[in-house]
Amino acid sequence: PYQPSETVQGALELLYNLQEELAVITGMDAVTLQPSAGAQGEWTGLMMVKAYHEQKGEVRKKVLVPDSAHGTNPASASVAGFKTVTIPSNENGLVNLDELKKHVDSDTAALMLTNPNTLGLFEQEIAEIAAVVHEAGGLLYYDGANANAILGKTTPGSMGFDIVHLNLHKTFTGPHGGGGPGAGPVGVKEFLLPYLPVPRVEKDGDKFVLNSNYPLSIGRVKGYHGNFGILVRAYTYIRTLGPIGLREVSEGAVLHANYLRKRLEPYFDAPYSQICKHEFVLSGSRQKKLGVRTLDMAKRLLDFGYHPPTIYFPLNVEECLMIEPTETESKETMDAFADVMIQIAKEVEENPGIVLEAPHTTVIGRLDEVQAARQPILRYKKEESAVKEKEPVNV
C-alpha cells in the first residue's frame, strides 16, 4: 500500500471495478471500500449524514431506528454523536408508520432500516416510509449487511435510500458467523459523493489514481485501502456468478429459508408465520413453558455438530431463534438440520434433562459468557496465579 499508484495499477483497477459493481448492485452512484466491518460502515455513513446536514447549516440530533434493528445501528448512531429514537414495530413485524410519523421532525437526521428486516420480512410500505423521512429533510440509511434476499431483484437505491453499507464478509462469500476479517463498503447517492472518505480510487483516462481532493470529505476511516483480501474475494465471487448468478443467490436464499420455515413451524412457535425472505424467526416460548430455554436448545445443537443459529435476536421476539440457511446449503443439509431441530423439540417434551445439560460432546461445556466479557483472562499463567487472574480487570 505504500507503493506509488503507477506501480499498483492492477490492485487499483480491481478496487475501482469492485466499487462500480457494488454501485450497480445497490443502486447507488459511488462507493467507498475503506470500512472494515458493517458497524464501521454504519458509522462512516452516519458521519456523512452529519457532514451533509452541517454543510446545509443544520444541526439534526435524532436518528430513528426500528426495534427490530441490529444492535450496531443504535450503537453507531451514538458513537457518531446522535441520539437514537426507537420506532416500535406493528403486529406484523413491520415499521409502524403512524409511530414513525409521530417521531419524524426537523431534528431527524436519518432513519436506519434493514429491508427485508431482521425478521426476514419485506417492508412493503418502504416508498411511503422514504417519503415521510425525506419530506422532513432526513436521510435514509440502508443496513445491507445481509443483502442475500435482494441481489438482482431490487436495490436500496430504487427503494429510496440515500446511503447503504454491505457486509462482504456475509453476503458475498463469507458464511454468516464465519468471522473476519470483514469489509463494510458504503455506497451513496450522487449528492453525498463529496463527503465520502478519501482517498477515492478513480479512473483518469486509462490510469487508476488515488484522489484526495475532496474538501468536504469526512476523511480517511481506515488505513491503506480496507481489507484488500476480502475485497478480492468478493470481487471474484461477483464476477464468477455474474448478474444471473447473483439473482440466483437471492432466489436460493429465499427458497431455502421458506423450506426450513415450513419444516420447523409445526414444532416451534412462529410469531410471524408468512412467506419470508432470506431468513425467518421462530420462538422457543412453547419450550420455555416446559422449562427449557432457547439457549439450551442452541447448546444441544452443538452435540449434533451444528453451529447454532443466532439466538435472542431480534429483540422483539421472545426466546428468539433467527435462522438464515443462505443460498449455499443443499436440501440434504437442510433436511438433516431440520431433523435435528425436530428431535430436540421432542427431547424437550420427553427428556428435557438431556437438553438442559447440553452440550455433552464438546471439550468444554457452558462458558460464563458474562464473566468472560467482564473479566477476561488475556494471557496464560501458571496455575498458582490463576486465582489472581480472576480479579476484575479494568476494561
Ligand SMILES: *Cc1c(COP(=O)(O)O)cnc(C)c1O
Ligand atoms: C452483522 C450485521 C451488522 C454488523 O456487521 P459487523 O461486520 O459485524 O460490524 C449490522 N447489521 C446487520 C443486519 C448485521 O447482520
